[in-house]
Amino acid sequence: MVSNGQIVKIISNLYTVKVDDKFYECRARGKFRFAKETPLVGDFVEVDLNDNYIIKILERKNYxxxxxxxxxxxxxxxxxxxxxxxxxxxxxxxxxxxxxxxxxxxxxxxxxxxxxxxxxxxxxxxxxxxxxxxxxxxxxxxxxxxxxxxxxxxxxxxxxxxxxxxxxxxxxxxxxxxxxxxxxxxxxxxxxxxxxxxxxxxxxxxxxxTPGFSSLDLVDINKDNIMMGFPEFNNYECDFKDCSHVDEKNCSVKNAVKLNRIMKSRYDSYVSFYKEIKK
Ligand SMILES: Nc1nc2c(ncn2[C@@H]2O[C@H](COP(=O)(O)OP(=O)(O)OP(=O)(O)O)[C@@H](O)[C@H]2O)c(=O)[nH]1
Ligand SMILES: [Mg+2]
Ligand SMILES: [Zn+2]
Structure with missing residues (x-):
């Protein structure tokens, strides 16, 4: 019997899937490994409750x-x-x-x-x-x-x-x-x-x-989406249309930092991320 459920816990190869308020300990088919698709906690899945195998990961809203x-x-x-x-x-x-x-x-x-x-x-x-x-x-x-x-x-x-x-x-x-x-x-x-x-x-x-961490790498961040983390910078228009706010002269963002309108630590974070993704 195939049912729909959600993965609520993963410990090594054991997936706990919640189906209608009941919890089942399941395994995942080897094909996920070949497809480089890893089941995640939060995934909605199809499970075969005859042998407790996850057979399909349903489309994710986000991850x-x-x-x-x-x-x-x-x-x-x-x-x-x-x-x-x-x-x-x-x-x-x-x-x-x-x-x-x-x-x-x-x-x-x-x-x-x-x-x-x-x-x-x-x-x-x-x-x-x-x-x-x-x-x-x-x-x-x-x-x-x-x-x-x-x-x-x-x-x-x-x-x-x-x-x-x-x-x-x-x-x-x-x-x-x-x-x-x-x-x-x-x-x-x-x-x-x-x-x-x-x-x-x-x-x-x-x-x-979740397990905590002490540092984090910037995955999937590039110069086109880095601004998503710094919405307040959009209040300023710079001389250069594509100003990166790092080395340019007459940069309104840098000016706003000097005037304490943009918090210095926020700008420092931005520059460090900009340099990290350029590498
Ligand atoms: N003084 C004080 N101590 C706190 C507060 N919140 C948590 N702690 C203590 O901080 C310590 C660490 O808390 P945990 O809940 O284990 O931290 P965690 O974020 O779950 O850590 P990881 O599981 O390693 O990611 C514990 O000794 C808590 O009692 C707080 O508001 N004030
Ligand atoms: Mg903890
Ligand atoms: Zn600028």
Whole structure:
């Protein structure tokens, strides 16, 4: 009997497929390997429930390379202020690669409690800038607001290892009991606690917990779509029609950075990505 279902978890060669609220442990036919087609968590598939084999991957709405997942509405970029320190470069990179896949990036800030009152204000001001360029920002001390925004959506959690992705889901569902671990004090970075991607349903929101990372390569980004990550640059018109905003003279974007209209760290991210894709 062939049924339709969705892959909700993958551990090495074992795929957990949800069919009508039941879970089946399945394998994938060898032909996927020849076709270089890898089933992803989030994929809608046809499964043969006589022998629990995945026989077909249905067309994807979208997919992300890192973390590997398909058919999501929102990528929640879980970003800690400290432990590990917030990286604006990684944040900007995630925004770019997520937007390029037609997925909405949303920021959730964690560990604001680890800095004092005045520093908090400084970070909030920086995060306001992100709100002004159209990205929703939430804080993990007010999860009711976040839940309201995510209602009915498929949400993948992404971000640095140790940022608090699994902790966030445990707070939303006390029965979940996902493994979490303090970041290593010696190294000041996370320990890759979560090792596989898995979708959990919490109050009509589908959350995919994923393994974190500390750096990310720019896949599928080129000079034609790099601007998707920097919408605020489009408010400025430069002398050169095809200005790259890097080496040109009379560049309005560079001028806006000098005048503090474009945040310096955003421009620095842009230049580093521009150089990375030119290589
Ligand atoms: N002080 C503080 N600690 C937090 C907060 N959120 C999470 N933590 C702690 O941060 C550590 C790492 O959290 P995890 O949830 O394991 O991080 P993760 O993002 O899932 O990490 P990976 O699975 O490796 O990607 C844990 O010790 C949490 O208790 C927060 O808002 N404040
Ligand atoms: Mg985790
Ligand atoms: Zn320019």
């Amino acid at each position: 992300l390379n890192r973390p590997q997942i398909s058919n999501v509405d929102i990528a929640l970029i879980v970003t800690s202020i400290k432990k590990p320190d917030i990286s604006y470069n990684l944040l900007d990179k995630l925004i770019l690669v997520i937007k390029e896949k037609n997925i909405e990036p949303v920021i959730c800030i964690t560990k604001l409690d680890l800095v004092g009152f005045f520093k908090r204000g400084k970070y909030k001001k920086i995060l306001k800038y992100y709100e002004n360029i159209g990205i929703k920002v939430f804080y993990n001390n007010n999860l009711a607001l976040l839940k309201k925004y995510l209602k009915g959506k498929v949400v993948v959690l992404t971000g640095q290892t140790g940022a608090g992705k699994s902790t966030l889901l445990n707070k939303l569902d006390v029965n979940l009991n996902l493994e979490t671990k303090p970041i290593s004090d010696a190294l000041g970075r996370g320990v890759h606690t979560t090792r596989h991607t898995e979708i959990h349903e919490i109050d009509n929101i589908y959350f995919a917990d």
